[in-house]
Amino acid sequence: QKEVEQNSGPLSVPEGAIASLNCTYSDRVSQSFFWYRQYSGKSPELIMSIYSNGDKEDGRFTAQLNKASQYVSLLIRDSQPSDSATYLCAVNDNAGNMLTFGGGTRLMVKP
Amino acid sequence: DTEVTQTPKHLVMGMTNKKSLKCEQHMGHRAMYWYKQKAKKPPELMFVYSYEKLSINESVPSRFSPECPNSSLLNLHLHALQPEDSALYLCASSQARTRGYEQYFGPGTRLTVT
Numbered sequence: 342q343k344e345v346e347q348n349s350g351p352l353s354v355p356e357g358a359i360a361s362l363n364c365t366y367s368d369r370v371s372q373s374f375f376w377y378r379q380y381s382g383k384s385p386e387l388i389m390s391i392y393s394n395g396d397k398e399d400g401r402f403t404a405q406l407n408k409a410s411q412y413v414s415l416l417i418r419d420s421q422p423s424d425s426a427t428y429l430c431a432v433n434d435n436a437g438n439m440l441t442f443g444g445g446t447r448l449m450v451k452p
Numbered sequence: 453d454t455e456v457t458q459t460p461k462h463l464v465m466g467m468t469n470k471k472s473l474k475c476e477q478h479m480g481h482r483a484m485y486w487y488k489q490k491a492k493k494p495p496e497l498m499f500v501y502s503y504e505k506l507s508i509n510e511s512v513p514s515r516f517s518p519e520c521p522n523s524s525l526l527n528l529h530l531h532a533l534q535p536e537d538s539a540l541y542l543c544a545s546s547q548a549r550t551r552g553y554e555q556y557f558g559p560g561t562r563l564t565v566t
Contacts, residue, residue, distance in 0.1 A: 373553060384542055384557040385495065429494055433553050438483050438502060438546065440555060442494035 343368040347430050347443035356452050360417040364430030364443050367411070374406055374413045375440070377429040385429055389415060420450045455479070456558035458543050464564045467533060473561045475526040475543030484526040485555065486518060487542040495542055495557075501526060533565045 344367040354360045362376075373392055377385035391397045391404040391413065403416040413432075417424055430443040456477045465471050475484065483502045487495035500508035501520040509518075515537075517529040526543055540562055544555040 375554065377557075384540070384560045387554060387556060390554055431555075438485070438500045438553055439497060439508065440553070445494055 343371075343432075343434075343441045345430055345432055345441050345443035347428075347446045349444055350447040351449050352446055353449045353451060354420050356420060356422060356450055358420050358450075360420045360424065360448055360450065362415040362417075362428050362430075362446050362448065363412060364414065365412045366430075366432045366441075368432070368434060368441075369408075369411065370434045371408075371411075371432040373433040374404070375431040375433075376402075376404060376413075376415045377431060378424075379427045379429060379445070381426075417448075420448075422450050422452050424448060425450050456543055456545055456556055458541075458558035458561050460561055461559065462562045462564075464566060465530065465533065466566055467535070469533075470529070470531045472530065473528040473541055473543075473563075475528075475545075475558055476524055477545040477556075477558075478524055479545060479556070480523075481545035481547055481556075482523060483546045483553070484520065485542075485544040485546075486516075486526070486528050487544065487557075488537075489540045489542055489560075499528075530563075533563075535565050538563055538565045 376389040379385045389404040397404045401418045405414045427445040429445045431440040486498040489495045499518040519527040540560045542560045543558040546555045
């Protein structure tokens with residue numbers, strides 16, 4: 342049984358701070374890793390994909406992958422109240438079309 | 453363009469009704485998905501179509517019937533649903549075998565079964 346674990350939160354950070362979201366996964370053959378942002382009542386939006394060990398930066402977002410330790414993280418710099426949402430981690434083993442989602446972490450950025 | 457469209461946005465139906473949800477993408481993606489999402493839970497996979505063929509059915513009750521008329525369209529036919537089927541129904545699409553299967557979601561259909 343493939344598992345993806347996230348702290349459900351809420352993670353509360355002040356405006357302008359760095360928010361750090363973490364995700365661990367159980368299946369060592371996982372190859373592709375994704376972060377989705379989901380606002381309340383809306384659908385998930387893909388914000389980051391990462392496939393290789395190390396860091397990947399896109400604007401205020403940085404995804405970090407460590408396959409040896411089986412974790413992936415998302416850093417949000419200069420957090421804004423508009424970043425308040427649930428962040429879903431998802432992994433794929435590239436053997437098929439199935440994503441395994443974590444339970445999501447609720448982020449609250451306070452002005 | 454990473455747009456997946458879904459209609460209707462909202463749907464209220466009785467337990468004896470028959471209705472359909474529709475999904476469309478024009479990104480040339482060859483895999484399309486139906487998910488069900490309950491409040492405060494992650495999306496739960498229902499069906500996967502790959503190259504217009506049903507490749508995954510996650511033991512979904514037969515009151516949900518998927519259909520893929522062509523590579524751009526995906527339908528979900530609903531019949532004799534139960535109140536516990538009320539949820540957000542999400543369609544997604546991806547390249548079938550490239551880019552790590554990045555999936556792009558549509559806005560969803562909020563379904564209420566009365």
